[in-house]
Amino acid sequence: xxxxxPEFRRNLWLELTPARxxxxxxxxxxxxxxxxxxxxxxxxxxxxxETLFGVVIFLWGGRLAADSVLQEITERTWDTQRMSALGxxxxxxxxxxGAPICAWAASLPALAVMVWxxxxxxxxxxxxxxxxxxxxxLTLSLQSIRKGRQHGRVKTLFFQFVALLVVLPxxxxxxxxxxxxxxxxxxxxxxxxxxxxxxxxxALLFSAWAVLAVYRQMRLELQKPTAPTAWLAFLVFLLVxxxxxxxxxxxxxxxxxxxLSDLKLKDATPFSLTLFTAGMLLSALVYLAIFTEAKSMxxxxxxxxxxxxxxxxxxxxxxxRWAITLKFAAIATILIVLFIDxxxxxxxxxxxxxxxxxxxxxxxxxxxxxxLLCNFMARSGRGDLAAIILLIVLSVIAPLIFGGASPVVxxxxxxxxxxxxxxxxxxxxxxxxxxxxxxxxxxxxxxxxRNSAI
Amino acid sequence: xIIVENLVFDYPTKxxxxxxxxxxxxxxxxxxxxxxxxGKTTLMRCIAALxxxxxxxxxxxxxxxxxxxRQAHEVMGYLSDFFGLYDQLTVRQCxxxxxxxxxxxxxxxxxxxxxTAIALGLEDRLNxxxxxxxxxxxxxxxxxxxIVHEPRVLLLDEPAAGLDPEARQDLSTLLRGLAxxxxxxxxxxxxxxxxxxxxxxxxxxxNGRIVENRSLEPGAVQGATQGVPxxxxxxELAADVPEIAATVQAIADVAxxxxxxxxxxxxxxxxxxxxxxxxxxxxxxxxxxxxxxxERSSLQDSYIKRVNEARQVRP
Numbered sequence: 001x002x003x004x005x006p007e008f009r010r011n012l013w014l015e016l017t018p019a020r021x022x023x024x025x026x027x028x029x030x031x032x033x034x035x036x037x038x039x040x041x042x043x044x045x046x047x048x049x050e051t052l053f054g055v056v057i058f059l060w061g062g063r064l065a066a067d068s069v070l071q072e073i074t075e076r077t078w079d080t081q082r083m084s085a086l087g088x089x090x091x092x093x094x095x096x097x098g099a100p101i102c103a104w105a106a107s108l109p110a111l112a113v114m115v116w117x118x119x120x121x122x123x124x125x126x127x128x129x130x131x132x133x134x135x136x137x138l139t140l141s142l143q144s145i146r147k148g149r150q151h152g153r154v155k156t157l158f159f160q161f162v163a164l165l166v167v168l169p170x171x172x173x174x175x176x177x178x179x180x181x182x183x184x185x186x187x188x189x190x191x192x193x194x195x196x197x198x199x200x201x202x203a204l205l206f207s208a209w210a211v212l213a214v215y216r217q218m219r220l221e222l223q224k225p226t227a228p229t230a231w232l233a234f235l236v237f238l239l240v241x242x243x244x245x246x247x248x249x250x251x252x253x254x255x256x257x258x259x260l261s262d263l264k265l266k267d268a269t270p271f272s273l274t275l276f277t278a279g280m281l282l283s284a285l286v287y288l289a290i291f292t293e294a295k296s297m298x299x300x301x302x303x304x305x306x307x308x309x310x311x312x313x314x315x316x317x318x319x320x321r322w323a324i325t326l327k328f329a330a331i332a333t334i335l336i337v338l339f340i341d342x343x344x345x346x347x348x349x350x351x352x353x354x355x356x357x358x359x360x361x362x363x364x365x366x367x368x369x370x371x372l373l374c375n376f377m378a379r380s381g382r383g384d385l386a387a388i389i390l391l392i393v394l395s396v397i398a399p400l401i402f403g404g405a406s407p408v409v410x411x412x413x414x415x416x417x418x419x420x421x422x423x424x425x426x427x428x429x430x431x432x433x434x435x436x437x438x439x440x441x442x443x444x445x446x447x448x449x450r451n452s453a454i
Numbered sequence: 455x456i457i458v459e460n461l462v463f464d465y466p467t468k469x470x471x472x473x474x475x476x477x478x479x480x481x482x483x484x485x486x487x488x489x490x491x492x493g494k495t496t497l498m499r500c501i502a503a504l505x506x507x508x509x510x511x512x513x514x515x516x517x518x519x520x521x522x523x524r525q526a527h528e529v530m531g532y533l534s535d536f537f538g539l540y541d542q543l544t545v546r547q548c549x550x551x552x553x554x555x556x557x558x559x560x561x562x563x564x565x566x567x568x569x570t571a572i573a574l575g576l577e578d579r580l581n582x583x584x585x586x587x588x589x590x591x592x593x594x595x596x597x598x599x600x601i602v603h604e605p606r607v608l609l610l611d612e613p614a615a616g617l618d619p620e621a622r623q624d625l626s627t628l629l630r631g632l633a634x635x636x637x638x639x640x641x642x643x644x645x646x647x648x649x650x651x652x653x654x655x656x657x658x659x660x661n662g663r664i665v666e667n668r669s670l671e672p673g674a675v676q677g678a679t680q681g682v683p684x685x686x687x688x689x690e691l692a693a694d695v696p697e698i699a700a701t702v703q704a705i706a707d708v709a710x711x712x713x714x715x716x717x718x719x720x721x722x723x724x725x726x727x728x729x730x731x732x733x734x735x736x737x738x739x740x741x742x743x744x745x746x747x748x749e750r751s752s753l754q755d756s757y758i759k760r761v762n763e764a765r766q767v768r769p
Contacts, residue, residue: 006551006554006555009551010543010547010551013542013543014540014542014543075540075541076534076536076538077538077539079504079532079536079538080532080534080538080539080599081538081555082504083502083504083530083531083532084527084552084555084556085524085525085527085528085555085556085557085603086524086555087524222523222524223503223504223506223520224523224524225521296466297466298465298466298508301508302508376466446466449467449468450464450467450468
């Protein structure tokens with residue numbers, strides 16, 4: 001085989017045309033020159049280089065990365081690609097670095113200026129953030145085609161947007177660090193590290209995870225047996241990462257965490273804060289997993305069959321990532337209820353807090369059930385959209401309309417902070433039973449239809 | 455060459471393949487036929503490791519396609535009904551990419567690109583972009599992409615769709631040539647007359663089940679006598695002979711006798727000596743034999759007959 005990755009080379013042929021490259025590089029160089037001429041102090045040039053790099057890599061490159069697989073679906077070339085003998089790793093990096101190759105090439109003048117004026121370390125962080133942004137966009141597009149093989153410009157924009165959301169905290173850390181970080185260094189557990197090095201290491205780690213995500217999704221797409229082991233490892237990594245931040249006690253991060261909710265958990269112990277934030281993080285990840293993953297009845301049937309027959313490989317290969325995360329969230333909920341003692345300064349009693357945490361987890365379960373129900377009932381593949389609309393109605397619009405009617409009605413939509421056990425749990429449990437019953441009904445109907453066809 | 459065992463493919467509320475089992479012999483051109491929605495494309499995509507089944511196993515050239523899909527793709531070529539061409543690439547770039555993607559060495563790649571371009575009549579178009587080619591040439595390029603790595607198995611989904619009669623004739627010649635070089639072909643198509651030109655075997659799929667899998671070689675029928683396969687024969691007479699069916703039936707190894715008057719059909723072990731013995735006996739008995747030949751049944755007739763039979767058994 002040729003020394004060059006065939007998929008990367010194909011992208012070079014298609015993307016790196018002389019006209020495209022010439023125009024984009026010329027535009028970047030011209031804008032840099034303009035900034036340089038207008039400001040002899042180089043501040044404007046440095047800012048222009050960072051902005052241009054951001055626009056070219058995060059916006060343009062992100063779109064190219066998000067579109068790389070979706071375009072193949074539109075042009076009906078993806079099956080031909082999947083029939084090649086290229087492995088998932090070759091296909092992954094061929095696409096990840098090949099699709100946005102013109103953006104990378106066009107960003108080089110800006111990157112050179114950044115290295116010159118801001119140093120290698122900061123430039124390296126930006127490069128890693130570019131990889132992170134592209135990898136997330138590509139992962140999301142790979143996940144989306146597993147849900148339905150349709151292409152749409154809105155999809156591409158949405159994947160770009162999500163990728164930018166992930167990159168944003170790092171960019172924030174880099175650009176405005178002088179405004180909100182009081183010190184030059186911070187602690188992760190007991191490890192003292194300067195802010196820029198921490199950003200570099202974090203960007204490196206998260207980029208590596210994002211590239212791994214591309215690889216795992218590509219494995220699935222190329223029909224290689226792939227269990228959700230990497231997702232499990234990622235959850236553990238995230239929990240350790242956030243625990244390190246809390247135990248490090250970095251003032252800005254610490255303050256942000258302590259003000260995360262209305263509970264005002266000032267003076268809580270690092271252990272309590274770790275458990276609390278782990279619970280919140282895992283709940284957020286349940287939503288991330290369930291909305292990005294393909295939710296098919298066939299997959300759940302495989303899990304059920306694996307369980308019934310004691311075929312653990314089959315069970316693990318088809319085990320949904322949202323279900324793994326939900327298990328972690330359940331464990332976190334139990335640990336929070338058992339071990340968190342609120343400080344005296346908190347705006348809730350221990351009992352109120354326990355009720356709130358349990359009810360929050362039950363609401364999470366209800367919402368998962370709603371997402372599954374919408375997906376199993378939807379015939380057009382728009383189950384996720386229907387679920388999002390329904391959840392917005394239930395969590396935002398309905399509380400605004402009916403929330404003021406009475407505390408009991410309000411507790412149908414959000415767990416109340418100061419309600420009794422019955423008022424906190426019965427409304428959500430009733431909804432859970434309803435959603436669970438509907439799910440079972442839909443499942444049994446599908447089984448009946450399938451069995452009658454057999 | 456292709457072994458499918460108990461393949462089940464499910465959609466959420468429908469079973470598309472019901473425990474399908476199938477063997478495709480090496481060097482054959484197997485026509486995969488069936489009505490719309492019968493499960494042909496699903497079966498082909500499972501064999502190509504493009505869609506995972508609910509359960510079952512498929513081996514291509516001894517490789518489990520669901521455990522080792524990439525290795526399986528090294529010995530497989532696949533032509534989808536949409537061709538899957540990169541319009542902005544030249545014919546040469548398309549072929550080079552396909553060759554490299556299937557693991558050919560650089561030296562072998564150049565040789566194969568040239569050979570394949572010549573075999574498909576594309577040698578004078580190597581520098582043309584794919585988007586500039588006519589539909590017939592695009593189809594040839596798609597086939598060239600699928601065979602440039604010399605796969606042992608080639609899967610073709612509706613290869614003749616949209617082609618003019620001349621291009622179909624070329625396709626037929628090409629497929630026969632590939633089979634003659636030892637390639638095993640599985641061809642899904644609705645155009646039975648075209649399949650009849652080059653297919654050696656036929657698999658009929660209906661409602662997610664295989665209703666027939668047999669050879670289409672002239673006269674080939676299911677069954678064997680002492681290990682010798684049986685063939686369908688047609689006996690033509692110069693004049694009406696009363697009780698001719700009983701006369702033929704009485705001859706050793708003859709079975710499935712049907713017909714009267716001047717045309718009699720029956721099956722016989724595929725052996726020249728037995729045919730010679732049969733002729734000797736008939737002529738000795740004074741039967742005015744005008745001809746004895748293997749019978750080629752129409753694919754269309756056979757297909758409709760088998761699908762109807764299967765539907766009567768399974769209402």
